[in-house]
Amino acid sequence: MPETGHILGIEGTAWNLSAAVFGGDRIIALHSSPYRPPSGGIHPREAAQHHAGEMKAVISEVLKDPSSIEAVAFSQGPGLGPCLRTVATAARAIAFSLGVPLIGVNHCVAHVEIGRWACGCDDPIVLYASGANTQVLGYLGSRYRIFGETLDIGLGNGLDKFARSKGMTHPGGPHIEALAQKGEPIHLPYTVKGMDLAFSGLVSAAQESQAPLEDVCAGLQETAFSMCVEVTERALAHSGKDEVLLVGGVGANGRLQEMLTTMCGERGASFYVPERRVIGDNGAMIAYTGSLMLAAGQTLTPEESAVNPGYRSDEVVVGWRDAGADAAYARADVMGGGGARGAEAAVTPAGDDVIKRRLPKGYRTPPLDHRLISERTRAEARMIAAARAAGVRTPVIRDVTPDAIRMERIEGTLLKHLLTPEHVYDAGACVGRLHGAGIVHGDLTTSNIIISEGVPVFIDFGLSYRSDETESQGVDIHVLFQTLESTSRNAECLKEEFVRGYATTFSGATDVILRVDEIRQRGRYL
Incomplete structure (x- = not known):
């Protein structure tokens, strides 16, 4: 008897046309035909023509038993429009001829x-x-x-x-x-x-x-x-x-x-x-993700199967995973008495102060590592003082060395653990003061704001710099908004509160928030 429950997947977002059959928790077949331009980069129309010419041969290599196919999955986006449309047309035709469901897969999510x-x-x-x-x-x-x-x-x-x-x-x-x-x-x-x-x-x-x-x-x-x-x-x-x-x-x-x-x-x-x-573009990732989506009931009608060249990974409803599997945050108090390690530095207690020491990174070459540590340590010390002068609470600096800063200990809780509208509103007002003073934080995440006695205290200014440009201020807030979106189910409400607070202290708030939306759009397929 022929095996059943197999998914045919077709990938063709850019230069590689690939098809695969997945079933029984294994890749049954996988075949690819890459488009290689004779010179220069990928031309979307020429790549699509290549895909159209090779489609029959590629599908024939993997589709040995059409009766076992339970659904046809295809790369719906993101990608090059002409290539996506060629693949989608083939997928619709095969699904119709086999009488099976059609599944549109996000290329980025399929990689994951x-x-x-x-x-x-x-x-x-x-x-x-x-x-x-x-x-x-x-x-x-x-x-x-x-x-x-x-x-x-x-x-x-x-x-x-x-x-x-x-x-x-x-x-x-x-x-x-x-x-x-x-x-x-x-x-x-x-x-x-x-x-x-x-x-x-x-x-x-x-x-x-x-x-x-x-x-x-x-x-x-x-x-x-x-x-x-x-x-x-x-x-x-x-x-x-x-x-x-x-x-x-x-x-x-x-x-x-x-x-x-x-x-x-x-x-x-x-x-x-x-x-x-399977690390690069391949049909197996489309077929496998298609199998997950089929089990979750995430299929398409032909009318819903239009391609989406700018299809973002965060637009996909992941119906096949436990929605409750949220990020397991480590509740370290980075400025408290016990000390902690962040992404760049270790913070250790020193009497009534703490010492923040930037750690060498073994993955970077020593010259690059030494340069970044020195530059960021000096920048942080300068910008912490500038932020305090602008009316934003920061730790008081006691001493600076090439790789470390001794500063006031701030007792409190990271904003990422206190994501209330009130606290985010107050943080927005503080960012407005920073931007009004021409200071861009550069690493504006909820891990770099401590709520101490109800007041936001800003830390970690190693990536900060001086700028009055709307673009730089927009990128600053874009970073914070991404952090909220990636860590809170209530992100939209929190972003609204941040903007409200931001507008109370910065006259250019409207232009900056409009720029944030523009910056987000650039993150689509480029």
Whole structure:
């Protein structure tokens, strides 16, 4: 008798057309036909034409027993519009001919789910690094929430752009990795904004560098990957989770895997990365996620099956996971008498004060690590004093060394454990005072605000800087809003209260909040 209960999955969001059959908790068949442009990058129309021409052959390789197929799943987005439409058309036709349900799968969520299945992890912080997407994700309340993401281009696209400028063929990542192993990393721009990232300045600087190509490739990898690992560690520290999962095509890079392994080892977390055949874009991830969605009753009618090139991972209702599996926050009082360790530093008691010492990071090269520690320690001391002058309560600085600050001990509870409308409103008013004084916090999360005697106290100014620009202020608040969305079921109400408080102390509040919405839109498929 033929096996039953199998799901056919078709992936074709960009350059790789792939199909698979999943069933019985295993990948029955998997076959791919990548589009490789003769020169330059991916042209959406040409990639779609490739997919259309190869569709029959790819499907035939995996669909040996049509009678066993219970549903057809396809990548509904995000991705390149022409490619998505080609795949969706094929999926509709096959589902109709077989008389089975149609399932539209979010490409990003599929990466996460195949990773969880392949590695056996439960509730990880996910670093999703692919061509067009770079995100840090965590699960909360039936959705994958975005802790941080690229504000301009995806990491893989950035690497490909650099590679093309140096005459390398697509995809550029493997060429860069091979050259980097022969070079010494050069200094390049490092842009982390809270848990968000920006790669365009880094790539442009690498393109313009006159250093030997091997050294530029090494610098590009070390800088970009250190940024990704840093924001992953921030999400790990903020959420209290103890697993990290790496997915997406860039995740095949050995150096990135090594850096995440080191970071997780330093934090006592478990690190997972799926095997190469399922870490990049592939039909198995669509088929497997389709099987989860079918069991949860999440199927589509043909009228509902339009593709969505900007389909965000946090828009998907994850009906196949326990909605109660919220983030397990570690309730450490970072400024209290017992001391604690955050993403960047350890805080230890020293009489009536505390000493915050930035910790060396084994995943970063020593020159980069020393530079960041020194720069951030000096910046934090300066900006804490500036924030106090602007009327925002901060710890009083007692002493500063190249890697540590001795400061007043603040007894209280982190805002992330006291997410009441009143406290968030007060925090908004304080941020308004900061922005009014031309201060951008740079790491505005609920882990960096302590409620002490009912008053918000702002800490951790290591990423702060001076700016009166609406863009910079918008990114500041965007970081906070992402934190609220990724950790609270009441995020919309809390954001409204923050805005109310913000507007009471900052005359430019309306323009900044409008910019926050624009910044959020940029996080869609780029």
